[in-house]
Amino acid sequence: MRDFQKQHILVAVDLCIFTIIKGELNLLLIERKYDPFKGKYALPGGFVKNEEPLHIAALRELHEETGVYDVYLKKLSAYGEPKRDPRGRVITVVYLALIDKDRYKLTATTDATSAAWHSCQKLPPLAFDHRMIVDDAFKDLRYEIQTTNIASQLLPERFSLTDLQKVYESILGMNLDKRNFRKRIASLDILKPTKETKMEGAHRPAQLFRFKDEKYKALKEKIHVFV
């Protein structure tokens, strides 16, 4: 414990909160009102309290920004370059959060914060090293979407197969063949059909499905002996 008292590093959490809006992947950002990086956008986050577990700090920040508690939250990595915050040394632990925008609406911008969704296609310049953090989080999301059932976290309880396909397409950044997609989803055996349909627009209504497991579930242990 000898060196303990000499250290002056602060611990924060930052959140990469993703959602799907109109079939596009979006990220929640806050516009900074003060220096440093005044006018730029940043990830929501804040300092960890002394007795507070990291994931509780993340949930607290998430709730402050979105009014939501019950979400998928995954710890990613930590970022701690000495100069990443010009005000002092801060190491931040990053959490990935996925929410269904329709279920959990943003509380009307509390306080002075102005949280808003931004399409991942064209993110504005970000403060600090947040661009790197987002890029890393996005890579993780791409992996998770392919190996787990986390797509369920981005959709309402009932959804059409086209809705689901758009989740995959927006995260993988490519168009998928409709027939092949449906075959693969069927083979995974993770959905159960409902008797409801979604009628919107002048076309044939879509059958709605729900996930068998609402909660996180790994779909494959083995990736393939190589990939």
Add this chain to the structure above:
Amino acid sequence: MRDFQKQHILVAVDLCIFTIIKGELNLLLIERKYDPFKGKYALPGGFVKNEEPLHIAALRELHEETGVYDVYLKKLSAYGEPKRDPRGRVITVVYLALIDKDRYKLTATTDATSAAWHSCQKLPPLAFDHRMIVDDAFKDLRYEIQTTNIASQLLPERFSLTDLQKVYESILGMNLDKRNFRKRIASLDILKPTKETKMEGAHRPAQLFRFKDEKYKALKEKIHVFV
């Protein structure tokens, strides 16, 4: 910055240093000489200095324990439960390191530390939350070995195909078919043959190979649209 001064959380780095010994995956551990967890084993690590980048702190600790600087080092996650260290709140950033035991020998146990290799098949009880950390690091390693050329970091410059296969087998925890393994390695086109052979024991000598890219290289961008 208002809450900055109130925080009392210390930042450390811990290292999961893997190597292959006699075809088995091993992890470097230190036996703790003092409480807490006296007599148990722990990951090598230490506190981050005020102006020190995290990866430099990791390299410093690595060098102290192994006498090695030039190794593959990858930042993993952070662990910061309030009670993980009974002496006070410490958040640790974990690094994965891979070394070739033959190239980089351990310096004869410096100071009072007693670092030693332990087979991952039968690790002793670990201090703190280090068991969880090792499990997470191992999962990461399993993924990396299948998607990148990091096997090169665990082998000497020249090695036989059987040596390479043992790296994969020990990390994947399964036996692989020799012919299929060689076909796949050939299709990846990451090795170049040397004219040397390894003669050891009373049998046909093995041809030695080396990696085309010594350094880290991703082998596949796309995992597969699912996995």
Add this chain to the structure above:
DNA sequence: CCAAAAGTGTTAGTGATACACCCATGT
């Protein structure tokens, strides 16, 4: 009846898996 999205099968090609014998060497 037109527009718009939903829904549905087959084929060809590629890659994964399973499997057994001969080779070169030291003792």
Add this chain to the structure above:
DNA sequence: ACATGGGTGTATCACTAACACTTTTGG
């Protein structure tokens, strides 16, 4: 000559990828 690990090819099966038309609804 024998014991030991090195080295090689083929056949089957499973999965991926490419591809186009009919259905159902609202306007």
